[in-house]
Amino acid sequence: MLAEASSPAPEQDVDDASSLPALSTATVQQPSAHQPPHGRKRKRPPPTAASPAPSDPGSASGAVNPSELLSSRVDLSSRPRLSISRGPIFVPTAEGSEYHKTELIGVNRVGFRYVPAGINPPGYTLPCRTIESNPTTYRVSWEDRSPFITVTKDGLGLRGGTGFRSARCNAPIVEGRWYMEVKIMHGGGEHDSENGRREGSHVRLGWGRREAPLNGPVGLDGYSYGYRDKTGDKVTLSRPRPYGRAFGTGDVIGMYISLPPRREASKKDPHDPAHTKRERIPIDLKGQEVFEILEYPQSKEMIALMDYSAKSTSSASVPSAPKKAAGGKPERNGPSTANKTNAAPLRPLPVLHGSRIAFFVNGECQGVAFEDIYDYLQLRQSDTQRKAKERKRTREGVKEHRENPFNDGWLGYYPFISLFNDACVRLNPGPDFEFPPPNDIDALLDGKPVPEGESTARKWRPTCERYREFMAEQWALDEVEEEEAREEAARHAANEKIEAAKRAEKLKKKQQAEARKRAKLAAAEQQQRGTPVVDDEWSPSGTGMVGLGQPSPSPLRHGTTYGFNGEGDVENSYSPAPTPASFQGGQSGYNSDNMEAEMENGEERSASRAFSHDVRATYSETQSPRETNV
Structure with missing residues (x-):
C-alpha cells in the first residue's frame, strides 16, 4: 500500500528524470542524548525485506487495503506527479x-x-497510471532481471556474476518479424584473470516468456529457447x-523471431485466455510508486513435460507426469497408466x-x-479450477493479489540473455x-535467397x-x-x-411497528x-361523546321509571340499557312492543315483579287520574 509514513520526494521535473538529485546511499547517525552505555545490549528491530512481496521475510501481508489507498489521496496530491520514473540509483561495482x-x-x-507507476492528476478515479523510466528506449529492464546481473547506465551493457543468471528486455514481442544483435564482450569459456574461476565465462542467448525463471539459463524449460556459446547447440x-x-568473445550474434498475428479474444467466451485484463496493486516501494503484480506461474503441464523421464525428441508432445515407484524414483520405462483415474x-x-527462431x-x-x-x-x-478460485473471495475492504x-x-x-x-x-536493438x-x-531460411540486383522491401x-x-498499448489499457x-x-x-x-x-x-x-x-x-380504555365513540349512557381513555359512566346510575299507557301497558320512560341501535333509529329489545307480544302469548313475565315500591310511588305521582284509576 502507499505508506503514509514515507516522506514524499522533493519536487522534481516530471519530464526530465536526468535532472533528479542523486540520493545518498548512506546516512550519518548523530549521537543521541539517550544513547545507552556501550556495555548494554540494545534490541535491534527485525530485518525488513527489500521487496514488499508477502512471501518475503519481514513482510506482514501482501494484501493492500484500497480504503487506505484512496483515503491517502490527500497525501498523494502533495507528491510530485511524474511522467518519468525516478529510476534506479546506480552504484559502481568497482571504482x-x-x-x-x-x-x-x-x-x-x-x-x-x-x-513503475505515476500518480494520476485530480479528477481521475484510479490513483495511479503506468509511466516510463529512463532511458526511454528498448533496453534491458531494470526490474525484470536477476540482481546478480550488473548493467551499464544506458541499459545495453550486461555483466554476469557467479552461476547462470538471466535478464529480459523491457518490451515483449507478440507478433511479426523482429531482429536484434548481441555482441559478446567476454564469453565462450574464457577465464578472467582477476577471479581465476575454473569454469570460465559463458553466454546463452535466446527468447523467453514471462514464466521463464531468471535464476537459470535460457532453455532451462519449455518457456524459453536458447543458443549455447560453448558447443553451438540449441537448447530447450x-x-x-x-x-x-x-x-565466443568478439562475435556478434543476430537473434531473429517470427510470430504469427496475435489471436483476437472471442467476445462470446468470457473465459478465453486471449482477453486482456490486468491485476495489479499500486504500492509505495522505497519512495517510488510502483505496481506490484503477481507473476504468471508455471503450469503443471509444463512441469510434467520437464519431469518426463523418457525424454522424447519431439517437444510438441505432452506426456503425462511420471509415476514414482515404491523407492521414490520415477519409472524409467515411461509414465504408467495405472491409478490415474482420479x-x-x-x-x-x-x-x-508458423513461428520460428533463428x-x-x-x-x-x-x-x-x-x-x-x-x-x-x-x-x-x-x-473445476475456476470454481475453486472463485470460492476464495477477498475479505471485505481488502484487496489481495489474484492469479490472472x-x-x-x-x-x-x-530477448533473454543468460x-x-x-x-x-x-545489446544492439537497431x-x-x-x-x-x-x-x-x-x-533465406527457406533456402530461397534473393537474386543479386533484385531489391525487396524489408x-x-x-x-x-x-x-x-x-x-502506447499500456497507456491505452x-x-x-x-x-x-x-x-x-x-x-x-x-x-x-x-x-x-x-x-x-x-x-x-x-418505527411504526414499535409505535403500535x-x-x-x-x-x-x-x-x-x-381503568378500561375506549375509543372516541358515543357514551353508553346516552350522554354524548366521551374522550379516548376516559371511563364511561355506568348505565344504571340514573333512576329508571316506567309508566302505563292507556291500554294497560307499561310505557318505557328510560331504557335501562340503551344500545347504539336505539340512538340510530333502531328499536331496543326493552320496548313496549316486546312486552305486549309476551302478554298476548299468555306468558307471565317477571317484569311486573321488578317494579319496586319506589317505582310505583314515582309512577302514581307522575301519571294522570285516569291512569291511576286504571
Missing part, C-alpha cells in the same frame, strides 16, 4: 567500472514483478541439440503455428533453430546493425521500434481501466442510493390497573 548495481527499485523475485527443456557453430487430465499445450553469427545464418514454439498465452482454466488467467498486456517473447560467471555482452541481415530472412523490423508500440473504474463507481453509487432508500423504508416500518407495540403495551397496563 571506474562501467557496470553498476541498481538500488531503490523493485527487482522481480519470489513470484512478483514491479512496474534443458535438452541440447546440435544446431550451429560455437561462438488424476486431473493434462491440458494440451497450444503452439504458434540465429546469425557474424552475419552468417545458422538456419532455423526452433519452429512452432509454444503459445505465450495462459492455458485455459477448467471449470488472462493476458495483462505483458505476455509475449522477450550470463555465466563474469561474461559480458552488449536500427543500425554491424551485420545487417537480408530484407527477407524467411526466404520484411522484418528492428526491436528498437517495439518499445514505442508497447508503451490505462484509459480502458479508468473508464471501467468510472462505470464501476457510478454503479456503486447507484446501488448505494438504492440500498439507502431500502434502509430508510425498513427503518420507517420498524408501545400502544398495545400501554393499553394492557391500563387494563391491569382496572
Whole structure:
C-alpha cells in the first residue's frame, strides 16, 4: 500500500528524470542524548525485506487495503506527479567500472514483478497510471532481471556474476518479424584473470516468456529457447541439440523471431485466455510508486513435460507426469497408466503455428533453430479450477493479489540473455546493425535467397521500434481501466442510493411497528390497573361523546321509571340499557312492543315483579287520574 509514513520526494521535473538529485546511499547517525552505555545490549528491530512481496521475510501481508489507498489521496496530491520514473540509483561495482548495481527499485523475485507507476492528476478515479523510466528506449529492464546481473547506465551493457543468471528486455514481442544483435564482450569459456574461476565465462542467448525463471539459463524449460556459446547447440527443456557453430568473445550474434498475428479474444467466451485484463496493486516501494503484480506461474503441464523421464525428441508432445515407484524414483520405462483415474487430465499445450527462431553469427545464418514454439498465452482454466478460485473471495475492504488467467498486456517473447560467471555482452536493438541481415530472412531460411540486383522491401523490423508500440498499448489499457473504474463507481453509487432508500423504508416500518407495540403495551397496563380504555365513540349512557381513555359512566346510575299507557301497558320512560341501535333509529329489545307480544302469548313475565315500591310511588305521582284509576 502507499505508506503514509514515507516522506514524499522533493519536487522534481516530471519530464526530465536526468535532472533528479542523486540520493545518498548512506546516512550519518548523530549521537543521541539517550544513547545507552556501550556495555548494554540494545534490541535491534527485525530485518525488513527489500521487496514488499508477502512471501518475503519481514513482510506482514501482501494484501493492500484500497480504503487506505484512496483515503491517502490527500497525501498523494502533495507528491510530485511524474511522467518519468525516478529510476534506479546506480552504484559502481568497482571504482571506474562501467557496470553498476541498481538500488531503490523493485527487482522481480519470489513470484512478483514491479512496474513503475505515476500518480494520476485530480479528477481521475484510479490513483495511479503506468509511466516510463529512463532511458526511454528498448533496453534491458531494470526490474525484470536477476540482481546478480550488473548493467551499464544506458541499459545495453550486461555483466554476469557467479552461476547462470538471466535478464529480459523491457518490451515483449507478440507478433511479426523482429531482429536484434548481441555482441559478446567476454564469453565462450574464457577465464578472467582477476577471479581465476575454473569454469570460465559463458553466454546463452535466446527468447523467453514471462514464466521463464531468471535464476537459470535460457532453455532451462519449455518457456524459453536458447543458443549455447560453448558447443553451438540449441537448447530447450534443458535438452541440447546440435544446431550451429560455437561462438565466443568478439562475435556478434543476430537473434531473429517470427510470430504469427496475435489471436483476437472471442467476445462470446468470457473465459478465453486471449482477453486482456490486468491485476495489479499500486504500492509505495522505497519512495517510488510502483505496481506490484503477481507473476504468471508455471503450469503443471509444463512441469510434467520437464519431469518426463523418457525424454522424447519431439517437444510438441505432452506426456503425462511420471509415476514414482515404491523407492521414490520415477519409472524409467515411461509414465504408467495405472491409478490415474482420479488424476486431473493434462491440458494440451497450444503452439504458434508458423513461428520460428533463428540465429546469425557474424552475419552468417545458422538456419532455423526452433519452429512452432509454444503459445505465450495462459492455458485455459477448467471449470473445476475456476470454481475453486472463485470460492476464495477477498475479505471485505481488502484487496489481495489474484492469479490472472488472462493476458495483462505483458505476455509475449522477450530477448533473454543468460550470463555465466563474469561474461559480458552488449545489446544492439537497431536500427543500425554491424551485420545487417537480408530484407527477407524467411526466404533465406527457406533456402530461397534473393537474386543479386533484385531489391525487396524489408520484411522484418528492428526491436528498437517495439518499445514505442508497447508503451502506447499500456497507456491505452490505462484509459480502458479508468473508464471501467468510472462505470464501476457510478454503479456503486447507484446501488448505494438504492440500498439507502431500502434502509430508510425498513427503518420507517420498524418505527411504526414499535409505535403500535408501545400502544398495545400501554393499553394492557391500563387494563391491569382496572381503568378500561375506549375509543372516541358515543357514551353508553346516552350522554354524548366521551374522550379516548376516559371511563364511561355506568348505565344504571340514573333512576329508571316506567309508566302505563292507556291500554294497560307499561310505557318505557328510560331504557335501562340503551344500545347504539336505539340512538340510530333502531328499536331496543326493552320496548313496549316486546312486552305486549309476551302478554298476548299468555306468558307471565317477571317484569311486573321488578317494579319496586319506589317505582310505583314515582309512577302514581307522575301519571294522570285516569291512569291511576286504571
